[in-house]
Amino acid sequence: MTLTVAARSLPPTQTTGTSPTPPCRRRSRAYLGIVPAVVVVGAVTVVPLLQAVNLAFHRTVFLHVGSYAGFDNFLQLFRSAEVRSGLSQTVVFTVASVVVALVCGVTVACALAETRHTAVYETILLLPWVISQLLTGLLWKFLFSPNVGLVDVMWKAVTGDSNTDLLSQPGTAMACLVVANVWEIMPFAVVITLSALRTVPAELHEAAAMDGASKIRSYLLIILPQIKGSIFVVTVMLSLHSFNMVQLPLLITGGGPANGTNLLGLQVYRDAFVSYNFGSASALALVMFVINVVFTIVYMRLLKARVQ
Known part of the structure; x- marks a missing residue:
């Protein structure tokens, strides 16, 4: 009883802790933390994009920006046979590379x-995905080299044709580019698909096995549809x-033979750093940028429709 009365007579303890930070202040601190990253991203993406837009609508002589040209640079692109040919070759290269890499990677x-x-x-x-494209291009350039490259030697041993140079014909040169690109990008498809497969419940595998489905049928009809988002x-x-590939065609074929592997990315490089026509190069780069944006938007809508 005495302890109870003494406890009641004690003065109330005063808290010395600080008051909680308001949510708005916490959000402002979080936004302040990403300012350096936003500045860096803006410096390496937004600023070059604005410069490309400015160059695309002006006449240029080397790095000197001349008079306003309107849409002349874009009209020259659409009239150019090289650009039209490069677009078709880029589509062929992209579709072939993605289909082969996706099928092999998922398998x-x-x-x-x-x-x-x-x-x-x-x-x-x-390893092929993480090494630089410079090393990849030099490696496959050597492998395709006539008489000394491993691929060239094996090709001649199989076909019996000792006079064929794989990089001397447009068709075989494009096939060589596709092979080199698939070797580089297929590991990405493998890792992402394998990570998605690990999220599939084990019950689906057990149910497919109980129904008597083979491994191939269970993956094609049950498992892979569950990870279609990752595959997209x-x-x-x-x-x-x-689609934006530059280094591999530059190092392996140089755009040849007879411009048979002159992809759009390589054409931008040639216009800018060989012909020093930065206006035309910037216009073509903007066209490629728009194509990339349109493709991404279409992809997002398809993915959203399939998820729903």
Whole structure:
């Protein structure tokens, strides 16, 4: 009783802690934290884009911006046979690369999903994706080299034609570019697809096995439809990567033979840094940018419709 009365007679304890930070102030601090990243992204993306827009509507002599040209640079592009040919070649290169890389990547991912120690295989498969395109281009340039390249030697041993140079014909040169590009981008498809396969519930595999479905049928009809969102993401990423390709055709074929592998990205490089026609190069770059944006919007709408 005495303790109770003493406790009641004590003065109330005063809290010394600070008051909680208002939510608006926490949000402002969070936005302030991303300011450096926004500045860097703006410096390397928005500023060059604005400069390209400015150059595309002006006549240029080397780096000197001349008079206003309106849409003349764009009209010259649409009249150019090289640009039209480059567009068709870019579409062929992109479609072939993405289809082959996607089919091979999904197949390899499904095979790895049924094996153990996948981390080791993932590390090995990811090497072509993480190394620079410069090394990839030089490697495949050597492999396709006549008489000394491994691929060229094997091709001649199989076909028996000792006079064929794989990089001397437009058709085979394009096929060589596709092979090199698939070797580089397929690991990305494998890793993303394998990660998505790990999220599929084990009950689906067990139900398919109980129904007597084979592994191939269970993956084609049950498992892969569950990860179609991830496959769409891989498709758009690989498409944008292949459509804007510059280094591989520059290093392996140089756009030849007879402009047979002159992709649009390589044409932008040639206009800008070989012909020093920055106005035409900027106009073509803007056209490619618009194509990329349209493709991405169409992809997002298709993905949204399928998810719903």
